Amino acid sequence: MVSSRHRARPEQGSSSSPRPIARAESASVPLHGFQPPVGTPHGLEVTTVEDFCAHHDDWPWNPPRPGRATFHYLILVTEGVLRHDVDHVTRTVVPGQWLWVRAGHVQRWHDPSTARGPFILFEPEVIRPDTARVLAPFTAHDAPAVLTPHPDDVPWLEQTAYQLLDEHRALGRRPLAAHHALRCSLLEALLLRLAHSPGAAPLGPDRHHTYERFRDAVELNFREVHRVEDYATMLGCSVRTLSRAAQMATGRGAREVINERRLLEARRLLRHSRWSVHAVAAHLGFTDTANFGRFFRQRTGLTPAAYRTRNDP
Structure with missing residues (x-):
């Protein structure tokens, strides 16, 4: 997730590098494509905020730079506080809440050093079409950036996020097709439960x-x-x-x-x-x-x- 324009400590399994793929003629905000580490299958990567912060020296929060991506950022804060700009509005995310930055949003990081929790990056194409239709109101550009699930759902969501992290790190434990199918199934279950936590679904x-x-x-x-x-x-x-x-x-x-x-x-x-x-x-x-x-x-x-x-x- 680190641009080639910035330094990163060379570590095995470091986060994916957004690759500049397009730039609007009238704008200076780069659009980054999904480019996970070598060996990571398909358009899904799972890490933690603390690992991401530890593996990168000075990007993207020092100095802060706005950017956009063709993929989604989904972060659960389990400890500390995360501040993140989404479409020019600073969002504050506290433990138990989720930050969902949709593909195409203009975003800017603040220093995440106090925040802890799972960090999921995924391309829209990872979600099956039938599930994507159900999730359409929540993947839309104007859907809420910060989600507060019902208290009854909080432990389940956190457990599923860490199961997804464990499966992502278990590359080689199972055949590749089974490994990817498990990751996608866990991601879809997580998104469906998060999006439809009581009180989250806004309309009939x-x-x-x-x-x-x-x-x-x-x-x-x-x-x-x-x-x-x-x-x-x-x-x-x-x-x-x-x-x-x-x-x-x-x-x-x-x-x-x-x-x-x-x-x-x-x-x-x-x-x-x-x-x-x-x-x-x-x-x-x-x-x-x-x-x-x-x-x-x-x-x-x-x-x-x-x-x-x-x-x-």
Whole structure:
């Protein structure tokens, strides 16, 4: 998991190295592909936060650098506190909670030296298609980054995570096909239990379907379409139905979902591109730079120019 641009202690079995595979023309945040250690089968790697920290001298937390990956990061904190930036928001993860960084998220590490717990990295293709469909609401880009399972599920989830770690380290104990099948089965069981811990599943099937369609429509159209009424027309439902589905799924109204997506894109472009404030405003469909400035300042407390020059990500 260490980039070739950074030093790492040469240790047998060290974590996978994200390999820069693409870079957006307007951005400076690298996109890394999955590249586990030699001999690790398929797109799944399991280690611990403490081992990862011990095996790498100064990356990726000193100095902190934002990046994106084509794979998922899943971390259970069992001791200490983990702080991690996901899409420009600092998340604090305490024992018993899980951090789930989805593929494509802009993320940045803080020094994890006080945190302990299993650290799972996996490519989306590792999950079987039928299981992936069940997990779709929880692998979505806007799903919660920090998960707090029901107390009754906490011991089971931790035990399964450590069973997965043990199986991952047992390469050679069983035939390779059986070894990989066991790892994938344990991972799927872990994800299904974590995602559907009581209180985690936000919606019934009808409202969930409405919100999924709304989320996809926003992702495609947020630069040009900004009114809830227009999305309701697009999806063939009432504004009330759409608003309820968004509220149940996210705890936010439909208008706030739209605005937060625009705000996220504004943060990305201001921080990681050379676009002018005027160009960002036009790209996001604001009538002028002043309107964009008011929108941004109301939600962040900073002007776009001040946000761009701020030192943190």
